[in-house]
Amino acid sequence: MNKMEASFSHSGQRIMTPTKGSWEEKLLRGQELLAKQDESGRVLLQQLIERLFQTPESMRMAGNQRLNNLLLMAIDSLALYLTSRDQFAEAAALLQKGEEVLSPEQRNAWRLRRAMVLLLGEPQDEGFALLKTLILSEEDLQKRFLLWDIYLDKALHWRRFDLAEQALLEIERSVNRASARLDDAAQARAFQSDLAYFKARLSLAQNRVDEALAWMEYAAAQAPLTSGRIYRFVLELIERNRCTEALKWVQRDQENPLRIKFLSGYIHFHLGARAEAERLWRQVVRTFPDAAESETVDMMPIVLSDYYLGGKERLGLGIVLGSMQAQDRITATQFYLAGLGWAMRGEKFSAHSNFKLALMRTKMLAIALKLPREWWLFCKDLIPAADLPEYEVYFETSSPF
Numbered sequence: 001m002n003k004m005e006a007s008f009s010h011s012g013q014r015i016m017t018p019t020k021g022s023w024e025e026k027l028l029r030g031q032e033l034l035a036k037q038d039e040s041g042r043v044l045l046q047q048l049i050e051r052l053f054q055t056p057e058s059m060r061m062a063g064n065q066r067l068n069n070l071l072l073m074a075i076d077s078l079a080l081y082l083t084s085r086d087q088f089a090e091a092a093a094l095l096q097k098g099e100e101v102l103s104p105e106q107r108n109a110w111r112l113r114r115a116m117v118l119l120l121g122e123p124q125d126e127g128f129a130l131l132k133t134l135i136l137s138e139e140d141l142q143k144r145f146l147l148w149d150i151y152l153d154k155a156l157h158w159r160r161f162d163l164a165e166q167a168l169l170e171i172e173r174s175v176n177r178a179s180a181r182l183d184d185a186a187q188a189r190a191f192q193s194d195l196a197y198f199k200a201r202l203s204l205a206q207n208r209v210d211e212a213l214a215w216m217e218y219a220a221a222q223a224p225l226t227s228g229r230i231y232r233f234v235l236e237l238i239e240r241n242r243c244t245e246a247l248k249w250v251q252r253d254q255e256n257p258l259r260i261k262f263l264s265g266y267i268h269f270h271l272g273a274r275a276e277a278e279r280l281w282r283q284v285v286r287t288f289p290d291a292a293e294s295e296t297v298d299m300m301p302i303v304l305s306d307y308y309l310g311g312k313e314r315l316g317l318g319i320v321l322g323s324m325q326a327q328d329r330i331t332a333t334q335f336y337l338a339g340l341g342w343a344m345r346g347e348k349f350s351a352h353s354n355f356k357l358a359l360m361r362t363k364m365l366a367i368a369l370k371l372p373r374e375w376w377l378f379c380k381d382l383i384p385a386a387d388l389p390e391y392e393v394y395f396e397t398s399s400p401f
Contacts, residue, residue, distance in 0.1 A: 030078075045078045057101075071101060075094055076098075079095050079117070084360045086120075108138075115131040117366045131154070134147060161205070175195045179192065190223040192222045196218045216233060261284045262281065264280050265277040265281045265308065278309060282305075320337045339358060346387070370396040373396040
């Protein structure tokens with residue numbers, strides 16, 4: 001599951017049986033209308049926000065900040081809706097207004113969200129500038145590197161290699177300064193590993209694959225690479241038909257054994273070794289239902305392995321639908337896997353519904369304008385070729401090089 005699916009918002013809070021005519025009832029009614037894509041919900045929340053902003057601060061902060069929290073929840077709900085409707089400037093302006101009533105320690109999280117919303121639209125200059133301000137104001141180096149990771153990802157997505165190269169110069173200066181004063185040698189190597197990983201990503205984006213491989217080797221020599229970083233790198237190697245190197249890198253993932261086996265099978269499948277691919281995928285599928293008992297197991301490799309094996313028993317789709325019924329907040333990943341399962345079976349209405357919801361969730365959380373390119377790779381393998389054109393609209397399909 002994409003970790004960016006974690007929301008910045010307050011919207012997970014529930015209003016329990018609000019009193020008729022209360023502020024809480026107006027908020028809940030507006031949220032319910034927006035959930036139905038009813039524009040009257042937008043009007044209701046806009047009116048609620050304006051009235052709460054006009055309320056004296058002392059009243060908003062009374063009763064454990066009751067009205068202030070309702071104001072932030074209303075802003076959050078409306079901003080999510082506007083983002084899902086591609087109204088990025090309006091959503092960003094609303095979030096900026098919300099920052100006025102946040103405590104200082106809460107503001108940076110909302111500013112990051114505002115930057116992410118701005119980076120969905122064009123031009124992106126304001127979003128990059130805001131994100132860079134957040135980076136440079138962050139004193140914790142580890143948190144700063146997490147923000148640089150986001151910055152670099154967005155720069156490479158929009159092919160702003162000028163921004164990516166400038167970012168790498170600044171990151172390198174930070175790493176050199178930190179390494180010179182750190183007594184912790186392991187931490188200094190970890191920062192060097194981050195820098196090398198960032199250089200590998202830029203090299204790969206510019207299709208300098210051998211250089212990228214060398215930087216990844218250096219990064220791994222300095223500190224263990226996370227499963228997520230290896231996964232991203234492997235998928236980009238596969239897209240460039242560098243499957244042999246991708247297979248070697250898959251084996252270096254020390255965190256996610258199910259993902260290792262699924263991706264190993266996927267690579268063998270694309271190398272023409274179907275029997276070996278199916279052997280690996282069957283091993284993954286056999287971990288269910290034991291894996292279902294763990295809250296930390298990523299179910300995506302199990303579902304995809306079942307799909308690649310043909311999904312005749314509908315195990316993968318059953319896992320997804322069961323998980324969706326058991327959760328209040330359904331992720332874009334779950335909607336995508338459900339859509340893919342239905343599309344494989346020719347159930348077009350259900351497939352479109354789930355892909356649309358996956359895309360809406362992705363945009364609402366300011367992750368991207370389209371569903372990930374790697375998800376489209378799985379679609380191309382599994383959905384009947386004649387049906388692919390009608391689903392393409394939901395996905396990022398442009399070549400990365």
